[in-house]
Amino acid sequence: xxxxxxxxxxxxxxxxxxxxxxxxxxxxxxxxxxxxxxxxxxxxxxxxxxxxxxxxxxxxxxxxxxxxxxxxxxxxxxxxxxxxxxxxxxxxxxxxxxxxxxxxxxxxxxxxxxxxxxxxxxxxxxxxxxxxxxxxx
Amino acid sequence: xxxxxxxxxxxxxxxxxxxxxxxxxxxxxxxxxxxxxxxxxxxxxxxxxxxxxxxxxxxxxxxxxxxxxxxxxxxxxxxxxxxxxxxxxxxxxxxxxxxxxxxxxxxxxxxxxxxxxxxxxxxxxxxxxxxxxxxxx
DNA sequence: CCATCAGGTTTCTAATGGAAACCAAGTGTG
DNA sequence: CACACTTGGTTTCCATTAGAAACCTGATGG
Numbered sequence: 001x002x003x004x005x006x007x008x009x010x011x012x013x014x015x016x017x018x019x020x021x022x023x024x025x026x027x028x029x030x031x032x033x034x035x036x037x038x039x040x041x042x043x044x045x046x047x048x049x050x051x052x053x054x055x056x057x058x059x060x061x062x063x064x065x066x067x068x069x070x071x072x073x074x075x076x077x078x079x080x081x082x083x084x085x086x087x088x089x090x091x092x093x094x095x096x097x098x099x100x101x102x103x104x105x106x107x108x109x110x111x112x113x114x115x116x117x118x119x120x121x122x123x124x125x126x127x128x129x130x131x132x133x134x135x136x137x
Numbered sequence: 138x139x140x141x142x143x144x145x146x147x148x149x150x151x152x153x154x155x156x157x158x159x160x161x162x163x164x165x166x167x168x169x170x171x172x173x174x175x176x177x178x179x180x181x182x183x184x185x186x187x188x189x190x191x192x193x194x195x196x197x198x199x200x201x202x203x204x205x206x207x208x209x210x211x212x213x214x215x216x217x218x219x220x221x222x223x224x225x226x227x228x229x230x231x232x233x234x235x236x237x238x239x240x241x242x243x244x245x246x247x248x249x250x251x252x253x254x255x256x257x258x259x260x261x262x263x264x265x266x267x268x269x270x271x272x273x274x
Numbered sequence: 275c276c277a278t279c280a281g282g283t284t285t286c287t288a289a290t291g292g293a294a295a296c297c298a299a300g301t302g303t304g
Numbered sequence: 305c306a307c308a309c310t311t312g313g314t315t316t317c318c319a320t321t322a323g324a325a326a327c328c329t330g331a332t333g334g
Contacts, residue, residue: 025200028258029183029251033176035261042170055312063162066292071313081264091300092311102260109253114166116246121165123239124172127218192281203323208282228331229280 035080040065040073042110045099048083049107052098082106172217177202177210179247182236185220186244189235219243 024030036042043062047053053061059070074097077083082103088094099107161167173179180199184190190198196207211234214220219240225231236244 029254030176030180030200031258032250032254032261033179037174037176037179039167039170039174042174043167059312063167064292066294067313068293068315069291079265079268080261081268082261087312090311092309093299093313095312102257102264105257106250106253109249112246112249113169113243116243117166117169120239120242121168124169124217124219127239128216131216131218193279196281201323203325204282205284205324206322224281227280229278230282230330232281 035076036082036106038073040069041077044070044073044077045082045103045107045110046114048097048099049104052086052096055095055097058097077103172213173219173243175210177206178214181207181210181214182219182240182244182247183251185234185236186241189233192232192234195234214240 036045040062043065044058047058047062055070055074058074059065059067062070065073074083074085078085078097082100084098084100086096086098088096173182177199180202181195184195184199192207192211195211196202196204199207202210211220211222215222215234219237221235221237223233223235225233
């Protein structure tokens, strides 16, 4: 990875940018981060990776998510083609969400992140303690 | 990935949790997402992955970051042991940030995400257009 | 004596997130 | 008939956060 390939200074009014301009506003990675860079998107995608699930089940099982953020995030994920929404006209209506192949691809890429967290977050916690001690002097 | 291993309902007052409880508040992945789940952390880590860099250089090259968020995010990353901060007592003072081995590990895991974005964000964009057309009817 | 540099911090405002209330449609209950 | 209850949301309101811009520090050159 060299300087000129991974970076760019100004990158105005571009919707498709060449590989590697990760720090410019309109590069694919920035678009991804602006969209699913939040924890609820990632957690919901992970959840639906286990199998389709209804709104209320998602709400129960993704610890701490508000109904508003759940609805909002699901709609964004659906719009992005990462999940599908299926309405069954029962009474009361039941709505099922499922991951798409595209979503599953993304989840695959996220799995490395999850694995890293599982094994290395303890090191991060340690680093925090050390930092706080240094700064408390 | 099965139901009981990846999930958990309530997970109160736990700082170390067993592998896989990705949706509980105190699992490692949630901790990671709460911390470096924001785009600035990821972008700065990616930037410093290319080599050490000074505050002003980071500000110039990470498109759109404010000075406040830059300072704030760098301090969090330093506290987490993902980057280091070195002050050279020149005049004016020059401060250099560099990635740590731990940070580089995390960056490695993030690379899969970046790669996915580079190749598949166009599919996401397409899905958006299709969704907006469906909904406009 | 003032402007300039890097590397921040402070201040103020705009946008966002979360909690809780509300809603719609249909069904069961007294 | 009136009322409560279900799911899957939306709305409202308030607290937190992000961002823009001004300010600060300390030495140095004009």
